[in-house]
Amino acid sequence: MLETPTESVEQDSLKSEFSELVGRFPLREFGPESDWKLVDLKEMWVYRELGWVLAKRDFQVRYRQAIIGMAWAIVQPLATVLIFAVLFYLVKAKPTDESLPFVVVALCGMLPWQLFATTLRDASDSLVGNRELVTKTYFPRLILPISVMLTSIVDFLIGLLVLAIVCAIFGVVPSANIVYLPIFFVLAAIAAMAGGIWFSALNALYRDIHYVVPFLIQIGLYVSPVLYQSDSVIPEQWRWLYSLNPMVVVIEGFRWSILGTKPPEFYPMLLSTASTFLLLIPGLLFFKRVEKVVADEI
Numbered sequence: 001m002l003e004t005p006t007e008s009v010e011q012d013s014l015k016s017e018f019s020e021l022v023g024r025f026p027l028r029e030f031g032p033e034s035d036w037k038l039v040d041l042k043e044m045w046v047y048r049e050l051g052w053v054l055a056k057r058d059f060q061v062r063y064r065q066a067i068i069g070m071a072w073a074i075v076q077p078l079a080t081v082l083i084f085a086v087l088f089y090l091v092k093a094k095p096t097d098e099s100l101p102f103v104v105v106a107l108c109g110m111l112p113w114q115l116f117a118t119t120l121r122d123a124s125d126s127l128v129g130n131r132e133l134v135t136k137t138y139f140p141r142l143i144l145p146i147s148v149m150l151t152s153i154v155d156f157l158i159g160l161l162v163l164a165i166v167c168a169i170f171g172v173v174p175s176a177n178i179v180y181l182p183i184f185f186v187l188a189a190i191a192a193m194a195g196g197i198w199f200s201a202l203n204a205l206y207r208d209i210h211y212v213v214p215f216l217i218q219i220g221l222y223v224s225p226v227l228y229q230s231d232s233v234i235p236e237q238w239r240w241l242y243s244l245n246p247m248v249v250v251i252e253g254f255r256w257s258i259l260g261t262k263p264p265e266f267y268p269m270l271l272s273t274a275s276t277f278l279l280l281i282p283g284l285l286f287f288k289r290v291e292k293v294v295a296d297e298i
Contacts, residue, residue, distance in 0.1 A: 038284040039142065047139050054130075054147035058122070059154060074162045077110040084227045095228030100259055101170045104163075108258050109226040109251045111159045112188040116195070116247055117217045118152040119145075123196025124213045127204045131298045141291045142284075145196040149189060156185075163258075175260030184253035187276060191246040194280035201283075201290040204298050225251050231262060243268035246276040 085102050088095060096105040123145035127134060130144055167174065203209040224247045225233075234242050242248060249272035252264045264272075290297075 043140055051143045051147045055150035058151045077114050081106040095232055104170055104172050106227050107163050108255045112250050112254050113226045115152050115156040115188050116192045119149045119192035120195045122148040124199035124203045126200045128298050135295045145200045174258050177257045181257040184250050188250045191276045194283050197283040197287045201287045204294050243271040244275050248272045
């Protein structure tokens, strides 16, 4: 497909900005590194400006030439919630607490899920989609999936504003537990980054991953308590197994923080949080190994 003059100018501008930025970074000395060092935090800090540049580019590209622009960050989760609200009404199902409007309960689950799913989808293509940068210059490759997550966080913050408006419309007052919301936001970001790191590295090696990720996201929507509450659907004897899903504690924690619903149980919360970090740590180790050969593989 031919590039328009506007797209060409934007790409040239980005390449110029990137080259100027990279030119300010210190030369890197290559040498033996420990395979067990997960992240070089000092190096990540040195290249932090590059992460912001890439995040800014991704955000602009995502909504470029879109008629309603950033409103898509609102339309997609809200439309999904409304469709399921009609569906559950027609089948007379009660997947959430009847004392609260379904739209509010479902939207509280949809926002962290959208953060996770969007990060996972875009991060999986972050290495392959930036092959020109990866093959031509050195920078910590971990910056690529992280910059993708920064863009998803902007969408998440827009969604929080919409949730506040929806709560006001239905007369729902946030609970005092809202002070704990940042904790569950951090857990959502860690879970999203853990999955994004795994799939970005795997996609650099095996292109089939590009087709697998959307399928997994679709399944994940139904096996996570996004549009229902766990205690309303999942039998008690199976909740320990269900809690292996890292997004369970995140979504239930969001609802508890904002709506004051039943708090996450301690042992399932511990299990879900542990599974998040058990996914993250091996993911960082695997990404580090792939990082050494990614320029040749992509």
